[in-house]
Amino acid sequence: MIAETVCSAVAAAGLGIAAVTAYRKRFLAAARLAAYSLVPLGLVMTGAVEWAADTAFSPVAWAGFGVLGASWLLFTTTRAVERRGGGTRKERRAARAAKRDAMAPSASAPSLGPSTSPATRPESKSKAKPRGAESGDDFSDIEAILKKHGI
Known part of the structure; x- marks a missing residue:
């Protein structure tokens, strides 16, 4: 009962402020204030305020919120x-066993370095000449991949 009265009073005050704002020729702001003011009145008319007030003061409802929180x-x-x-x-x-069985025992990781067996080494028609010890090592893998794909 008290919650409905408070919401109705808030709606009436908001509509009064909207009327004063419209009198000052600020119609867009007045329409927005009227829209906000009608929300509490609509909640009272639909019964949502009564339901919320009953829920807020109900020990069973608070116990239900506690059970929901625990879950x-x-x-x-x-x-x-x-x-x-x-x-x-x-x-x-x-x-762990599935992880071990998923990988072949003789598999090698290509990112760890060049392969030691000649069978797995990519064949290239022309060998790239390294320009220096550091720059040749850096780009030789990339050049081999590009040549393999014909680029």
């Missing part, structure tokens, strides 16, 4: 533990 806390905590790699030892051991 959210449990959810985020379990997600954080899961992302850190938590879980059972069995799951971690299975993940």
Whole structure:
């Protein structure tokens, strides 16, 4: 009852201020003030204010918010533990084994340097001449890739 009265008074005061603003020939600002002033009145007429007031003073509603907060806390905590790699030892051991089995034992990483076996070395028709020890080493891999693709 009190909340509805306060909202109605706020709406009436806002409409009064909008009327004064319109009297001063600021019609756009007056229309905006009238729109803002009608929001609390519309909330009172739809019953939203009564529902909000009943919810705010209801111990059952606050207990429900507490239960929702606890469930959210449990959810985020379990997600954080899961992302850190938590879980059972069995799951971690299975993940490690799958990671080891996923890679071939004789695989080499191309970014670690040139291959030592001549079979995997790319064949080029003309050898690039290094201009210096440092600049030749830097660009020889790039030149080999470009030649391989015919560029």
